[in-house]
Amino acid sequence: MNHGNFVISLDFELMWGVRDLVTIEQYGKNIAGVHSVIPKLLDAFGTYNVEATFATVGFLFFETKAGLLPEVPALLPTYSDTNLSPYNGHFNEIKDNHTDDPYHYAPLLIRAIQKHPRHEISTHTFSHYYCLEPGQTKEQFREDLIAAKKIAAAFNIPITSIIFPRNQYNVEYTDVCTSLGITSYRGNERHWVYDSTKEISNVFLKFLISLGGSKKAKLKLMLRRLFRKMDAYINISGNNCYSLSDLKNSFPVDIPSSRLLRPYSPALALFEPLRLRRIINGMTYAAKNNLTFHLWWHPHNFGIHQDKNFAFLEKILKHYQYLNKTYNFQSITMTNLANSILTEHKNG
Numbered sequence: 001m002n003h004g005n006f007v008i009s010l011d012f013e014l015m016w017g018v019r020d021l022v023t024i025e026q027y028g029k030n031i032a033g034v035h036s037v038i039p040k041l042l043d044a045f046g047t048y049n050v051e052a053t054f055a056t057v058g059f060l061f062f063e064t065k066a067g068l069l070p071e072v073p074a075l076l077p078t079y080s081d082t083n084l085s086p087y088n089g090h091f092n093e094i095k096d097n098h099t100d101d102p103y104h105y106a107p108l109l110i111r112a113i114q115k116h117p118r119h120e121i122s123t124h125t126f127s128h129y130y131c132l133e134p135g136q137t138k139e140q141f142r143e144d145l146i147a148a149k150k151i152a153a154a155f156n157i158p159i160t161s162i163i164f165p166r167n168q169y170n171v172e173y174t175d176v177c178t179s180l181g182i183t184s185y186r187g188n189e190r191h192w193v194y195d196s197t198k199e200i201s202n203v204f205l206k207f208l209i210s211l212g213g214s215k216k217a218k219l220k221l222m223l224r225r226l227f228r229k230m231d232a233y234i235n236i237s238g239n240n241c242y243s244l245s246d247l248k249n250s251f252p253v254d255i256p257s258s259r260l261l262r263p264y265s266p267a268l269a270l271f272e273p274l275r276l277r278r279i280i281n282g283m284t285y286a287a288k289n290n291l292t293f294h295l296w297w298h299p300h301n302f303g304i305h306q307d308k309n310f311a312f313l314e315k316i317l318k319h320y321q322y323l324n325k326t327y328n329f330q331s332i333t334m335t336n337l338a339n340s341i342l343t344e345h346k347n348g
């Protein structure tokens with residue numbers, strides 16, 4: 001392939017993705033906002049000829065609680081941290097019908113995405129399943145993924161890619177994915193700031209951690225979080241772009257994230273130009289060097305400050321349009337990119 005690729009993926013989950021961290025009282029405005037965010041995203045993507053992959057939590061497909069409950073798998077995740085499972089009480093909080101509960105159902109939004117066949121509907125698992133959490137098992141994950149595929153099939157949607165909740169990719173579960181027809185997933189950036197399997201590479205930080213004693217693990221996590229946030233504004237981890245030959249040796253194909261599109265933050269408004277430049281520079285680098293740039297976020301990140309967030313996105317999409325004209329930079333879904341890699345691999 002003698003051009004670069006632009007991949008956009010969205011983790012579409014409503015309350016199911018955050019229910020263990022925040023309440024509807026705290027975060028409901030962002031979640032309810034998704035019902036206007038998705039139509040606006042579809043408009044913006046249409047205007048700039050961009051394709052996106054919407055990784056959707058299986059629960060969102062249902063119209064009613066009565067329809068959902070019988071589809072719950074027989075094997076449920078037995079996380080050691082019981083709060084992580086939505087089956088431990090959260091169903092008491094959901095209403096009977098999608099028209100009364102904008103936080104837990106989204107069948108109409110899924111139908112709206114389906115009207116644009118250029119976009120891909122992918123899975124974010126049935127229940128927002130955590131593949132690396134202690135206590136759960138591979139068989140439980142398999143049942144979850146089967147349920148996700150089944151409800152998507154009822155919408156005539158074949159599932160061929162997955163975005164793992166909290167980006168918890170478990171190498172032991174690869175065969176479950178391949179046996180269920182998954183050909184790609186979104187991996188983490190390879191840099192140590194994002195990849196917790198890699199050691200922190202900075203000497204000063206290592207020294208800092210060595211002083212931390214028993215709190216080492218917590219300190220490492222805090223530093224990674226801080227650096228990830230800073231990385232949205234200044235170049236810490238590089239552009240995180242990759243060539244297709246970098247990707248062709250894994251199956252399912254790992255299409256790693258290049259950058260999380262963070263939401264507009266009033267406290268950091270002064271630094272918006274830096275945040276934009278960081279993304280634009282990565283895209284330009286990919287376009288000029290025939291590499292792939294993968295941008296992702298959650299629709300609920302745009303749920304509030306919608307005007308600011310969409311104005312920011314429009315600048316990104318305009319830049320894509322420029323790169324498309326100038327360098328033949330191409331927007332593509334995860335599955336289409338995986339297919340092109342797999343065909344090329346087979347032929348060459």
Ligand SMILES: [Zn+2]
Pocket residue numbers: 011013017124128164165166
């Ligand atoms: Zn998620």
